[in-house]
Amino acid sequence: MGAYESIFKRRSFHRFPDHEPLTDADMQAVREAIAAATPLDPTIQTKIGMCPEAETSCHCGAEYCLLFYSEDKPGYLQNIGYIGEQIDLMLVEQGIGTLWYGFGKIDEKRRDNLSFVIMIAIAKAPQDAFRQNMFAAKRKSVRDGWQGDTLGVAGIVRFAPSACNTQPWLTVCEGDTLTVYRSKKAGKYGLLPARLLTYFNRIDIGIYLYMLEVCLRHEGFAFVRELPDKAGDGATELAAVYRDLKRQQEGTIARIARYEGxxxxxxxxxxxxxPDAGELQDITAALSAYYSSRYWKEDFAEDEAGRLPPDLSRGVLSEDGLYDLLQACKALPRRSKSGLNAPQGKTSS
Ligand SMILES: Cc1cc2nc3c(=O)[nH]c(=O)nc-3n(C[C@H](O)[C@H](O)[C@H](O)COP(=O)(O)O)c2cc1C
Known part of the structure; x- marks a missing residue:
């Protein structure tokens, strides 16, 4: 299981069921998840700590709370959302339930000159306590949060968690570019003070961006991410632009088709x-280079994972096919520049 599969399984544990304490292996997984998470903006300093739930205002029956601290710089809330969601999905993979807890308070408001931003409550959870059918979860429709080609990701990424389920995202797909906006409209959560709503919703957007990237990669897209210098005005705030969206698979398929040919x-x-010896030698040199390259291994792995179109002709990826062909070509008599040499010990007429 990976981050993509965890999207389907995760849910907010507003109350944690009775649970076993985290094992040493679980604690190790938590530490590893924290260490592995990458920032959206590496120039922003962050720290992640952990304390027993009892040391916070959280009363969800969790065992611990992860505490996120950050420098207060433009984009810091989005950055924390992006980092926290990586950890969230990694913990879910480990069978650890989570809850982003926006209203949680802690005495230690500053750590190493960084300010407390938000916490995630965690505890071990049985498999059946995780989400069994993500599509039954309450979310706005694809049409309400996405414009243009859905790329096979719009229907999944909309299940990102958000404070009070506000889902403040709007994604616009035009050509090979995706633009993600944060909606500034309070919607039916107008009762939350605007400043608090903005605070939470910026974290939500960071969460969404991480899930969007997981979904894009899962669908085979490569992209270049740009974060805007200026947030923009109006009812929406520009959050991120994904340019040069390319299905890497197209490259894979074209490559396989070329070598298959x-x-x-x-x-x-x-x-x-x-055979025309010169041409055959050029072909086998190309095939041999492909066979010993990382591309062949990657293409083979794509095939093994069932990600290639069923009708794609791909004998070139069979375990022995290419090897046997190269051996057969090697067994041919060596050639001179003008053609095949005569077999040793025989005279051509
Ligand atoms: C930034 C953030 C803050 C949240 N704060 C709280 C909170 O204080 N209390 C709570 O019970 N749930 C909180 N949640 C959980 C949301 O209510 C939940 O994600 C949303 O209702 C969607 O449900 P799901 O996560 O189960 O899919 C928060 C979620 C996010 C992303």
């Missing part, structure tokens, strides 16, 4: 019994 050509030449 070369392999079939080489096989046909061998079968003809009278």
């Amino acid at each position: 070369l392999m079939q050509k080489a096989e046909a030449m061998l079968a003809s019994g009278d």
